[in-house]
Amino acid sequence: MNLPVDWETMWLGGFCAVGALGGLPVRGADYAAHPPLDELLTLPPDTALRADVTLESAEQSWSQRLGGAMVLLARDAYRARRLLHQAAGIQPGEWVGIPANASHDLAESVKHHKAAPRFLDFDANLRLATPGTRYTWTQVLRGLWQPQNAAWLDCADTLPMPGAAERSAVTLYGLHLADADDRSGALLTFNDEALYAAVKALRQPADCPNAAQALAQCERLPELAERQSANLAEARRGLREAAGLATHEPNDLALATAVAVQIPLECDVATFYAYVEQENTPVRWLPQIQPLHYAALRADGAPDHRGTAANLARWLYVPVGPDYTFEEIKHGVLGIVKAAEYLGVRWRNNPVHAAEYADLMDQTYGAGHDAYRPLFALDGAFAAGD
Numbered sequence: 001m002n003l004p005v006d007w008e009t010m011w012l013g014g015f016c017a018v019g020a021l022g023g024l025p026v027r028g029a030d031y032a033a034h035p036p037l038d039e040l041l042t043l044p045p046d047t048a049l050r051a052d053v054t055l056e057s058a059e060q061s062w063s064q065r066l067g068g069a070m071v072l073l074a075r076d077a078y079r080a081r082r083l084l085h086q087a088a089g090i091q092p093g094e095w096v097g098i099p100a101n102a103s104h105d106l107a108e109s110v111k112h113h114k115a116a117p118r119f120l121d122f123d124a125n126l127r128l129a130t131p132g133t134r135y136t137w138t139q140v141l142r143g144l145w146q147p148q149n150a151a152w153l154d155c156a157d158t159l160p161m162p163g164a165a166e167r168s169a170v171t172l173y174g175l176h177l178a179d180a181d182d183r184s185g186a187l188l189t190f191n192d193e194a195l196y197a198a199v200k201a202l203r204q205p206a207d208c209p210n211a212a213q214a215l216a217q218c219e220r221l222p223e224l225a226e227r228q229s230a231n232l233a234e235a236r237r238g239l240r241e242a243a244g245l246a247t248h249e250p251n252d253l254a255l256a257t258a259v260a261v262q263i264p265l266e267c268d269v270a271t272f273y274a275y276v277e278q279e280n281t282p283v284r285w286l287p288q289i290q291p292l293h294y295a296a297l298r299a300d301g302a303p304d305h306r307g308t309a310a311n312l313a314r315w316l317y318v319p320v321g322p323d324y325t326f327e328e329i330k331h332g333v334l335g336i337v338k339a340a341e342y343l344g345v346r347w348r349n350n351p352v353h354a355a356e357y358a359d360l361m362d363q364t365y366g367a368g369h370d371a372y373r374p375l376f377a378l379d380g381a382f383a384a385g386d
Contacts, residue, residue, distance in 0.1 A: 005234070005326075007241035007333070008353075014361060014371030015338045026335045027280040033328045036282070036319035037228050037257040038142070041159060041176040043220065049212040058211040061218045062187060067163050070190040072200055075209050077156035077174055080186040081109035083207065084152070084170060087198035088135060090115050097136030099128060100302035101292045101312060106139060106154060119296035121308040124262075125248075126315070138168075141290050143256035144317070145248035155254035156186060161229075162222050164253040170195060171253060177213040185209035185217070225255050227322035231329060235259050235320050238333035243340045244347030244354065248315075258319045260286070261336055264348040266376045269313050272339055276316065281335025284317040344375030351378040 055073060063071040074080035090096060092114040098106055100119045110117045120136070121129045127148050128138055138150035143158045153171040160173045169192040175185025186209070190196035236247050236259045245264065250256035263272045276283050292309050296302040318332050340346035347354035355378045361371040 005238070007238045010242055010330075011334065011337055012357070012360070013364065014369075015341050025279045026331050026338065029280055031280060031331075033282065033331070034321050034323040034325070036321040036324075037224075037255070038319060040224070040321065041174070041257070043175075043177050043213055043217045045178045047213075047216045047220070049216055051212070053212040053215045055208055055211045058215040058218070061215055065162055065218050065221065066160060066189060069164075070193065070196045072188045072190070072196065072203065073175070073209050073211070073214050074186040074188060074203070075183040075207050077154075077172060077184075077186040078105050078109050079207055080156075080172055080188050081106065081154075082113060083199050083202050084172075084188065084195075085109065085113040085115065087195060087202055090135060095133045097128075097131035097133040099137075099139050100296040100305055100308045101287075101290050102137070102139055102296075103154075103157075103290060104293070105156070106137060107293055107295070110137075117295070119293060119302040119305075121302045121304045122311060124311045124314065126311065140251050140254060141286065142258060142317075143251040143254035144258060144260040146251050147253075153253065155251070158257055159217070159221060159225070159255045160187065160189070161251075161253055161255050162225050167191065167253075173254065175209060175214055175217050177209060177217060179210050179213060181210075183209045185214055187214075224322055228255060228257075228320065231320050231322060231324045232256055232259060234326075235318065235324075235329050235332055238329065239318065239336055240349075242333055243337045244350045245336070245340060245345070246349055256320075258284075258317045261316045261318055263314045263316065264345045264376065265314075266348075267343050267345045272343055272345075273316065275339035275342055276335050279335035279338055281332060282319055283332075283335060284319070285313070286315040286317055287312050289317060341372050344373050346372060346374075348376055351376070354378060 059071050059073055063069055094115050095118040096110045096115045097118045097120050100121055107117050118133055120131055126145055137152045137154050138147045139154040140147050147153055150168045153168040156172050156174040171189045173187040175187055177185040239261055240247050246262040248260040263269055273285055296305050302308055354374045358372055358374050365371050
């Protein structure tokens with residue numbers, strides 16, 4: 001067995017900033033890595049399908065995969081939401097809480113039910129404000145963080161974690177099927193027996209996915225999740241120990257496709273992101289993936305939408321794939337580390353280590369050096385993130 005990687009001491013001694021002192025990026029622009037999980041969620045079109053699969057048998061298999069949860073399959077996430085809204089008895093004009101950066105699909109499913117979306121602000125850790133509505137959707141982007149007290153949880157952009165214990169009244173997942181009839185598939189799991197029965201009674205044959213494909217995705221999931229989870233854990237450990245920045249604990253209900261890293265308050269968001277990108281690091285900015293919904297910016301939208309947008313803007317998305325090699329994980333970590341080093345926020349969450357490292361740079365390079373200089377107070381850790 002390989003010994004654990006010592007991320008904390010892997011890269012010491014200062015870096016040469018790309019575009020500033022002629023340094024080389026982490027990767028060449030044409031570097032080809034294994035695909036991230038985002039590109040592998042969809043069931044491969046050449047997957048062998050069984051001919052004897054029924055909707056009931058596919059649901060039974062998914063229920064067993066998810067620890068005996070009450071499970072219903074639907075043709076797609078939009079239809080699953082509409083069935084749930086109808087079963088819950090949401091009235092025309094009734095407010096339904098959704099995040100200020102809710103997906104277009106989620107917002108439209110509420111509006112098409114003739115309900116009124118109430119856009120909710122979220123804090124620096126992306127936790128939703130108290131809704132004040134009878135029903136609220138918490139939408140966790142690609143499984144990146146653990147939701148808090150979510151009644152209805154929307155994880156339609158990823159797959160469930162095998163064995164996930166259902167805690168929300170309802171959780172929605174995508175099945176990501178490659179169906180020719182545009183039935184991408186969705187999975188609803190319930191912790192509310194009455195709501196489960198009501199949705200099941202409303203569902204019609206046209207509301208159902210391809211059962212054989214749904215079963216194939218269920219059978220494919222355990223190995224995919226095991227390899228992805230191991231790589232996510234290593235990438236996250238590297239980012240926390242080598243960069244010293246806040247990251248999110250992944251959602252234990254939904255399979256995360258990346259690690260979320262927070263840009264410290266002392267650092268300008270655009271500058272940090274630009275430095276990471278210049279390393280050819282495969283990073284994305286969370287507002288690029290799911291920005292604030294345009295209606296959240298209106299007078300009747302999210303009350304503090306500017307603050308909410310600023311909170312969202314401080315999170316970066318570092319993709320991870322189940323087939324990533326250690327070298328590929330290392331490249332994703334190193335791009336963040338170099339940006340944090342250049343901009344004086346490396347080890348922001350470990351000020352004692354930051355002070356020791358800054359002293360090492362002074363001893364190594366002498367006064368007036370261009371190596372690491374922390375731009376934050378060294379007498380306490382930054383509290384945001386985990």
